[in-house]
Amino acid sequence: MDNFAFFRPTSVAEAIDLASGDQKRDFLAGGTTMVDLMKLAVQRPGGLVDITGIKELESYEIGPGRLRFGALARMAVVADDADLREACPALTEALWKAASPQLRNVARLGGNILQRTRCPYFRDTAYTQCNKRDPGSGCAALEGGVTSLHAILGGSEHCVAMYPGDWAQALIAFDAEVRTRGPGGSRTIPFADLHVLPGDSPEVETILEKGEIIISIEVPVVPAMRASHYLKARDRESYAFASASAAVGLELDGETVKDARIALGGVASVPWRAGAAEEVLRGRTFSEALAREAGRAAFADATPLEHSAYKIPLGADVVAGALMTAHARARAGAKGED
Incomplete structure (x- = not known):
């Protein structure tokens, strides 16, 4: 590790000032x-701006019409919130199924959604071909590498690295927004627009500008949240990244699907909303066969590589399984209201 300067601001304005300009400085939250x-x-910043001293970014609120999460709220604290578990089970489940208890106690929500890929060719500098780490150098995964952990949705001829997070899937499924502040002022970014497809520039991962800091993540409350579920298939039950995952939510009118939310993890280059699969469900009578049809629709446009074709049937089963659990929760909630 190279030597670096260390700063610990106590305000958002100070943090932005320290991370802006020509200095090669990055924000540090949980680390x-x-x-x-x-x-x-892989990253060699000249300075780190530790924002964990900005206490105003730690709070979160579970309101009747909107959920608000400060960027520095800890994963473990939010995952254990009983009100959130009732309001949107998928949000708490996605946090509980991420990382280890030790990491969840340290990691912050803003940093979690910005985590970088676990592609082995990106993280091991012995591989010189990585367009994400060194633009223009090539892609070792696409040039004869092992691709079982790579994206089958959203990749490009320059990069097929997979987005590794869990919580982002639940956020994109329920139309979250990200509030930021930077040298150019404040803005609100739809979560679906935050991450950037690799295209010709895999090194560009988000639309955030230099010195721009996430203030909060906000999610509008919708009925489908209460009957939601996050299902994750992985090599081992804990502390493993997804081979395929799904965050889903259902709103039923009797047995007719009034609203459906489906997002995919472990299979795409960015957090992935499966709009075509949602449309399969809306307005139709729910059944296991319909859930499986939606699962297949979610992967209709998948482009598997030599070692990643298994993700298509696995992912379809994960979507169907998540929908079945969400349906059971919707029916249980309906009975509770009777």
Whole structure:
């Protein structure tokens, strides 16, 4: 790890000032991604701006019409919130199924949604071909590498690295927004627009500008949240990234699907909303056969690589399984209201 300068601001304005301009400085929150990448020499900032002293960013609110999460709220604290678990089970489940208890106690929500890929060719500098780490160098995964952990949706001829997070799937499924502040002022970004497809520039991962900091993540409350579920298939039950995952939510009118939300993880280059699968469900009578049809529709446009074709049937089963659990929760909620 290279030597670096360290700063610990106590206000958002001070943090933005320290991270702006020509200095090669990055924000540090929980550090569970940044420190790893610095040890590996994948990221080599000249300075770190530790924002954990900005206490105003730690709060969160579970309101009747909107959920608001400060960027520095801890994953473990939010995951254990009983009100959130009732309001939107998928949001708490996605947090509980991410990382280890030790990491969840340290990691912050804003950093979690910005975590970088676990592609082995990106994280191991012994591989010189990585367009995400070194633009124009090539892609070792696409040039004869092992691709079982790579994206089958949203990749490009320059990069097929997979977005590794869990919580982002629940956020994109329920139309979250990100509030930011930077040198150019404040803005609100639809979560669906935050991450950038690799295209010709895999090194550009979000639309955030230099010095721009996430203030909060906000989610409008909709009925489908109460009957939601996050299902994650992985090599082992804990502390493993998804081979395929799904965050889903259902709103029923009797047995007719009034609203459906489906987002996919472990299979795409960015958090992925499965709009075509949602349309399969809306307005139709729910059944296991319909859930499986939606699962297949979610992967109709998938482009598997040599070692990643297994993700298509696995992902379809995960979507169907998540929908079945959400349906059961919707029916249980309906009975509770009778």
